[in-house]
Amino acid sequence: MKKSKRLLAAVLAAVIACAGLTACAGGSKSSTAAESGAASAADTSKSRAQDTLIYAQGADPRGLDPALVDDGESAKIMVNIYEGLLKYDKDSTKVLPSLAESWDVSDDGLTYTFHLKKGVKFQDGTDFNAEAVKFNIDRQLAPNVTEDMGYAGFVFGSVKDVEAVDENTVKINMKAACTPFLNNLAMCLGAPMVSPKALKDNNNNVNEHPVGTGPYKFVSWTKGQNVVLTRNDEYWGDKALTKNVIFKFIKDNSARVVALSNGEADMIDGIDATVVSQIESAGNKIYEAPGMNINYLAYNTTKAPFTDAKVRAAVSQAINVPELVKSLYQGYADPATSVLPTFMEGYDESIKQVAFDQAAAKSALAAAGVKTIHMITYTNPRPYNTANGQALAEAIQGYLRNAGVEATIDAYDWTTYKEKVKAGDYDVCFYGWTGDNGDPDNFMNLMADKDPTMNVARYDNADFKAMIAKGLATKAGDERNKIYTDLEKKAAEEAVWLPISHGKTLCGYRSNVKDFYYHMTGVVFLSGVSKS
Amino acid sequence: MFKYIVKRILMLIPVLLGVSVIVFLIMRVFSPDPAPIVLGQHATVEAANAWRAANGLDAPLYIQFFNFIKGAVTGDLGTSYYTKTPVTQEIFSRFPATIELALAAIIFASLFGIIIGVVSAVKKNSFFDHAGMVLALIGVSMPIFWLGILLIILFAGVWHILPSGGRIDPLLQPMAASGFYLIDTLAIGDTEAFVDVLRHLILPALALGMYSMAIITRMTRSSMLETLNQDYIRTARAKGVSEGKVISHHALRNAMIPVTTVIGLQLGSLLGGAVLTETVFSWPGIGNYTVECILKSDFPVVQGVVLLIACIFVLINLVVDVVYAFIDPRIKFSKKEG
Numbered sequence: 001m002k003k004s005k006r007l008l009a010a011v012l013a014a015v016i017a018c019a020g021l022t023a024c025a026g027g028s029k030s031s032t033a034a035e036s037g038a039a040s041a042a043d044t045s046k047s048r049a050q051d052t053l054i055y056a057q058g059a060d061p062r063g064l065d066p067a068l069v070d071d072g073e074s075a076k077i078m079v080n081i082y083e084g085l086l087k088y089d090k091d092s093t094k095v096l097p098s099l100a101e102s103w104d105v106s107d108d109g110l111t112y113t114f115h116l117k118k119g120v121k122f123q124d125g126t127d128f129n130a131e132a133v134k135f136n137i138d139r140q141l142a143p144n145v146t147e148d149m150g151y152a153g154f155v156f157g158s159v160k161d162v163e164a165v166d167e168n169t170v171k172i173n174m175k176a177a178c179t180p181f182l183n184n185l186a187m188c189l190g191a192p193m194v195s196p197k198a199l200k201d202n203n204n205n206v207n208e209h210p211v212g213t214g215p216y217k218f219v220s221w222t223k224g225q226n227v228v229l230t231r232n233d234e235y236w237g238d239k240a241l242t243k244n245v246i247f248k249f250i251k252d253n254s255a256r257v258v259a260l261s262n263g264e265a266d267m268i269d270g271i272d273a274t275v276v277s278q279i280e281s282a283g284n285k286i287y288e289a290p291g292m293n294i295n296y297l298a299y300n301t302t303k304a305p306f307t308d309a310k311v312r313a314a315v316s317q318a319i320n321v322p323e324l325v326k327s328l329y330q331g332y333a334d335p336a337t338s339v340l341p342t343f344m345e346g347y348d349e350s351i352k353q354v355a356f357d358q359a360a361a362k363s364a365l366a367a368a369g370v371k372t373i374h375m376i377t378y379t380n381p382r383p384y385n386t387a388n389g390q391a392l393a394e395a396i397q398g399y400l401r402n403a404g405v406e407a408t409i410d411a412y413d414w415t416t417y418k419e420k421v422k423a424g425d426y427d428v429c430f431y432g433w434t435g436d437n438g439d440p441d442n443f444m445n446l447m448a449d450k451d452p453t454m455n456v457a458r459y460d461n462a463d464f465k466a467m468i469a470k471g472l473a474t475k476a477g478d479e480r481n482k483i484y485t486d487l488e489k490k491a492a493e494e495a496v497w498l499p500i501s502h503g504k505t506l507c508g509y510r511s512n513v514k515d516f517y518y519h520m521t522g523v524v525f526l527s528g529v530s531k532s
Numbered sequence: 533m534f535k536y537i538v539k540r541i542l543m544l545i546p547v548l549l550g551v552s553v554i555v556f557l558i559m560r561v562f563s564p565d566p567a568p569i570v571l572g573q574h575a576t577v578e579a580a581n582a583w584r585a586a587n588g589l590d591a592p593l594y595i596q597f598f599n600f601i602k603g604a605v606t607g608d609l610g611t612s613y614y615t616k617t618p619v620t621q622e623i624f625s626r627f628p629a630t631i632e633l634a635l636a637a638i639i640f641a642s643l644f645g646i647i648i649g650v651v652s653a654v655k656k657n658s659f660f661d662h663a664g665m666v667l668a669l670i671g672v673s674m675p676i677f678w679l680g681i682l683l684i685i686l687f688a689g690v691w692h693i694l695p696s697g698g699r700i701d702p703l704l705q706p707m708a709a710s711g712f713y714l715i716d717t718l719a720i721g722d723t724e725a726f727v728d729v730l731r732h733l734i735l736p737a738l739a740l741g742m743y744s745m746a747i748i749t750r751m752t753r754s755s756m757l758e759t760l761n762q763d764y765i766r767t768a769r770a771k772g773v774s775e776g777k778v779i780s781h782h783a784l785r786n787a788m789i790p791v792t793t794v795i796g797l798q799l800g801s802l803l804g805g806a807v808l809t810e811t812v813f814s815w816p817g818i819g820n821y822t823v824e825c826i827l828k829s830d831f832p833v834v835q836g837v838v839l840l841i842a843c844i845f846v847l848i849n850l851v852v853d854v855v856y857a858f859i860d861p862r863i864k865f866s867k868k869e870g
Contacts, residue, residue, distance in 0.1 A: 048703045059824075063615055070572035147579040147586065148616070150572035205616060223625040224816020226702050246702045250814040254681055258689040258696040259814075415564050436574075 052244040053513070053526055056256050056265035060224060060249050063207030066192040067140055070150035072522045075188040076269075077227055077247050079523040081123075082192035082212030085114055085133065086185040088521060092343045093292065093438025095186045099128065099193060099213060100170075109177030109473060116168040120236045122195035123217040130164035135196040137162045137172070139204065151190035154436060177473040179480060183439035188523055215240040215527035225249060240527035260284055260508050266531065267509040267516055267524075272386050273330045279508045288332070289505040289518035292341055292435040293384035294443065295333070297396065297498040298457040300426055311368050312495035315428075316354045318361035318403035324395050325501045328387045332506060336499035338488050339443050343520060345476075346440030346484030353492050353499060361403045373400060373407045376426040378417040384432035384503045389417075392430055392500070422453050431456045438521060440484035441471055447496050459496045540850045544843065551842040552604070552835065556597050559831050566829035570613045587613065600835060609839070610832035614825070619836040623818060627840075628711030629699060630817035633809070634802035636733045637741035642795055645745040646784075649752025649791075653760060654779060664749060671746025680739040680812035687735060695732050697814035704728050736813040740806050744798040751794045755787035762786075788859050796852035803848070804841040 061074035066082060069075075087098040097103075100114040120128040138144055140152035141159060158178035163171040174181070185191050198211035210218045213236070216229040229245040248265060250256045257275050259265040261282035271279070276286055299306040299315070306312055325335040334342075338351040375396070377389035385392060390411045397407040407428075412420055421429055435442050448468045449455040467487050474480040491497065509516045512532045518524050566589075567580040575583075584590050588599060603610055609619035652664035688696035695701070699713055704725040706716040714733075717726040759765065760783050768778050810820035818837060825833040 052703060054702065068616065147575075147583040148570060150574060153576065153579070154574045207616060222705065222816070223622070224629070224821060225699060226705075228702065248698065248702060248814075249816070250697055251820065252681075252697075252812050252814065255684055255697050255812060255814055258684050262688045262692055262696050264688075264695055264698070264701075 048244070050531065051242065052246060053242045053529060053531065054246045054248055054264070054266045055524065055526065056248045056250045056259055056268045058249070058251055058253070058256070058270045061221075061227065061247075063205075064210035064218065064221070064227075065206045066189055066194065067149045067152060068205060068207055070189060076523050077229070078192060078210065078212075079188045079214070080216040080229055080245060080526055081210050081214045081218055082188075082194065083214050084185050084187065084191040084193060085116075086182060086191075088186045088438060088519065090517075090519070092345075093183065093186075093435075093521065094345060095182050095438075098186070100185075103182075105475060109179065109475065110174045112172040112174070112181070113165070114170045114172070116170065117236065118168055120213055121234060122197070122211055122213055123232055123234070124195050124197055124211045126195055126197045128193065128213050129167050130170045132193060132196050133170045134162045134164045135199070136193050139199070140190065149190070151187070151436075155184040155187060155190035179472060179474060179476055180437060180439040180441045182476060183437040183442075187437050188521065189436075216245055219244075238527070241530040242526070245526050257508065260510065263510070266513050267507060267529075269505065269507045269518065269524075271506045271508055273332045273506070275508075276506065284508050284510050285513075285516075287507040287509060287516060287518055289507065290334075290341060290343060290520045291384065291503045291505050292344070292438060292520045292522070293432060293503050294336060294339055294341070294499055295382075295384040295392075295432040295501045295503060296336070296339075296430070297500060298429050298431055299496065300424065300428070300458060301460070301496065302424070302458045303427060305368055305370055306427055308368070309494045310364070311370060313354045314361050314364035314368065314370075315373070315400070315403075315405070316495050316498045317357050317364070318405070319396060319399045319498060320356040320358075321353070321498070321500055324399070328391060328395055329501060329503070332386070333501040333503045336501050339446075339491060339497065339499055340440055340484065340488065341435075341502050341520070344435075344438060344440055344443075345481050346444075346488070348481075348485045348488070351485065351488045351492060354495060358399075358403055365403055365405055370405055373405055373427045374410070374425075375407050375428045375430070376410045376412070376417065376420050377430045378414045379411045380414045382414075382432055383434050384501070385430075386503060389430045396428075418453060421456050424452060424458065429456055434522070440481075440487075441468065444468060444471070444484055444487045444491075447491055457496045459494075461494070464490060464494075537850065537854070540846075540853075544846050547846055548839060548842055549601075552601065552839055553597070555835055555838040556600060557593075559826075559829075559834055560593060560596070563826070563829040563831070566613050566831065569828050600832075604836075604839060609836035612825070612833050613830045614828050619832045622821070622833060623836060623840060625711070626816055626818045626821050629815060630803060630806075630810075630819065632699075632712050632714060633733065633736055633740060633806070633815055633817060634799060636737035637802055637806075638744060638795065638799045640737050641741035641744035641748055641798065645748030646752050646791065648745075649749045650756055650779065650784060652749070652753045653756035656757065661753075664753070668746040668749040671742040671749075674742065675808075676739055676743065676806070677808045677812055679742060680736070680809055683735045683739055684812070694735055697732075697736075697812070699732050699816065700725065700729050701732075736809050736815055739813070740802065740809040744795075744802070747798060748791060748794055752787060752791050755790050756783055759783045759787045785859060789856060792855055792859060793852055796848050796855075800845040800848040803844045 057073055057076060059073045061077050062069045062071050063074060064078055064081070066078055083098050085098060085100040086095045088094065089096055099117055099120060101117050102115045104113040116130060116133070122128055137156055137159060140149055140156050145152045158174050158176060158181055160173045160175045165171050193213060194206055195211035198206050198209055202209050208221060215232055215235045217232045219228040219230050221227045226249065227247045231240045231243050233239065250259055253270060256265065256268045257271060257279060260268045260279065261284060279286060299312045301307060322335040325333055337353055338347055340347040375393050377393040379388060379390050381388045393409045393411065397409060400407045433443060433446055445468055446454055447457060447459045448465045452458055464487065467483055471480060471483040474483060505518055507518050514530050514532060516529050567583050568575060571579055571583055588596055607620070611618055612622055615622065648664045648667065652661040655661055684696045687694040706713060706720055706722065706725060709716045709719065713729045714726065717729055765778060765783060768782050804819065807819040807823050809815065810817045822834060822837045
């Protein structure tokens with residue numbers, strides 16, 4: 001038929017045009033996805049499904065080289081491929097041995113000696129040893145470090161040099177005593193050990209060719225679609241229970257929920273309170289993970305009347321934090337009584353913020369002559385504030401009105417907001433922090449930092465800073481933890497911030513998935529997870 | 533014809549130059565500084581300055597633009613700031629997905645659009661006509677993201693008969709060859725995987741193609757009505773030609789000229805990436821990726837993709853003109869017209 005020929009010609013012409021376009025753009029390129037192993041003839045998709053965990057997250061990893069990335073989507077995948085010298089405990093951010101069996105710290109805190117586990121191999125068959133550790137750290141120290149190694153300065157900034165004493169002993173010499181260094185070594189960014197051979201073979205960038213010592217090894221990454229991992233059968237410790245893991249990228253939150261109930265994913269994260277009932281009514285389970293974060297209101301301590309601790313305390317006193325948190329986050333965030341999350345060392349139950357007392361607040365603010373407060377906030381949801389900054393500010397505004405104070409609110413998108421915070425023209429601002437290394441200094445330094453986009457309260461107190469410095473230099477243990485408890489109490493007494501909440505992370509998983517858990521540092525270790 | 537094609541391809545040069553100037557200026561003037569995004573929350577001012585210098589962002593704008601053009605002419609679109617991967621590699625690992633979806637959508641839209649349009653025109657003012665026009669109106673009016681979510685909830689969430697997103701079950705994913713999964717799965721003879729790819733294409737192609745189908749339906753209907761009122765149609769009927777032949781051979785063929793233009797334009801825009809559909813259906817194409825790169829101030833990727841899309845659009849128009857010659861032999865692009 002002539003008609004069908006014409007239609008066919010049109011379609012073919014379109015296809016030819018597409019082929020021509022690739023040439024026009026500079027030559028056809030093959031896909032970047034690594035070659036997947038072909039499934040054996042005996043395999044069926046059903047048995048493969050039984051042997052495979054599918055984890056759906058919201059985006060592609062930025063890359064899979066722990067020195068070159070700074071995002072959570074990369075971290076969740078990397079922790080299954082790599083390990084560091086140390087690791088975090090399961091239910092806290094206390095550090096435990098990992099690739100290092102034990103370690104010694106010199107009395108002056110300037111020398112760390114790590115005793116490495118013997119017989120460990122990278123997934124490419126090369127030995128994990130002291131030279132490998134030195135190689136990994138040296139590449140993130142001057143003069144080798146590059147400016148796009150986002151966490152090199154944070155993790156290894158206090159390191160002077162590294163010596164491989166013998167095959168299984170590494171000595172790390174510090175520029176100054178810095179106890180958070182131990183927590184740094186347990187991090188999933190910067191700290192994990194990469195195969196030196198893989199780094200040399202890939203021009204010092206293993207974003208697409210990750211090789212570590214972990215329970216899973218990398219198979220392929222199809223951009224925008226998935227990363228496939230398979231069990232490392234030569235793993236030095238407990239072998240992974242499930243043979244394959246696939247990290248699938250489903251950007252839309254609603255679509256991820258449907259994928260879970262449709263069986264296209266076994267586990268999902270990045271959900272919020274509104275879909276919990278939908279997930280549970282489909283027969284799936286919810287996991288609530290504590291978050292290593294703090295959502296807070298900060299006073300501008302450089303601007304009258306908030307230079308006065310009493311005035312700050314009076315405003316805090318006007319706000320019923322537990323009631324506000326329950327209303328705003330529906331049980332999926334915990335009211336904060338401290339800056340530090342409760343699972344972190346340095347936290348103690350004795351830490352208390354000023355108690356809610358509207359009448360007392362009202363009279364104190366009237367006496368101080370405070371009639372209006374200017375608040376700035378952000379319009380987006382944040383990991384520590386899923387309700388968004390505008391809603392939070394409006395809730396606070398209501399409490400302040402009840403205490404006789406009129407609050408004005410200016411809201412900006414996050415990027416613009418950061419510029420406004422830097423400019424400093426506010427009485428009160430809303431901010432939050434997601435921790436990096438599980439060390440209390442990582443949180444408390446936010447009130448001592450010289451950078452006003454970190455220390456958004458602009459708090460400048462010599463005693464506080466002296467205690468921060470002491471905490472850095474004191475060895476891990478009860479004495480050090482007490483320093484941070486004391487810092488918390490001083491911050492509460494001074495009412496530098498009003499801590500509001502610690503946000504939880506919600507995940508969903510199918511009922512046939514066993515032992516799923518999401519770590520408070522924002523990663524998932526899948527080697528202990530299985531399907532029935 | 534050949535001379536005409538050459539001339540049109542040469543016209544591509546000023547078009548691309550204009551497009552690249554516009555996108556370059558928009559990205560540089562309106563986008564936030566990429567350094568904090570690339571380097572993360574712990575970056576020092578010194579590191580940010582060093583990074584800008586390493587990526588040429590400390591040079592005057594005209595030098596940056598010149599370097600961009602120089603690279604583009606030789607096929608080097610630079611490296612993504614965020615992932616440190618060459619831009620061409622990033623684009624071509626995702627573009628097959630966009631092409632496959634765009635073609636599926638345009639095939640769906642064309643087939644159904646033309647059929648509904650013809651039926652509406654032939655049975656003017658009947659129930660079929662009104663139903664067709666209502667369907668077209670719905671297609672034009674309904675937002676893609678809402679239609680997409682609705683389709684996902686119904687077919688995947690409630691009835692569980694189609695996948696909710698992605699291109700293929702990862703357990704069936706073929707080794708990367710062309711990146712076109714329909715072709716790759718056929719090539720390795722994996723029927724199960726081929727069927728799975730088709731199943732994954734259904735919902736996004738439906739959601740994406742609905743708007744185009746509506747446009748094509750309305751164009752086909754109005755073009756057919758105009759054609760059916762021509763004298764030669766009356767003559768054909770007077771000769772005793774069957775109604776089916778009158779419609780398919782005489783009327784539709786002529787009506788297809790403006791419809792072909794619309795199909796070409798729709799295909800061009802689909803190949804530029806369907807951001808919302810790709811987001812909702814987790815389709816790993818180029819449109820969604822580009823939006824993410826805009827938000828990350830990843831200049832090289834955005835500039836590279838926009839340049840590519842401009843190429844596509846211009847060349848699609850050329851293909852449409854060439855297809856005219858097949859549909860209507862009288863269109864020859866003679867020397868006089870050239």
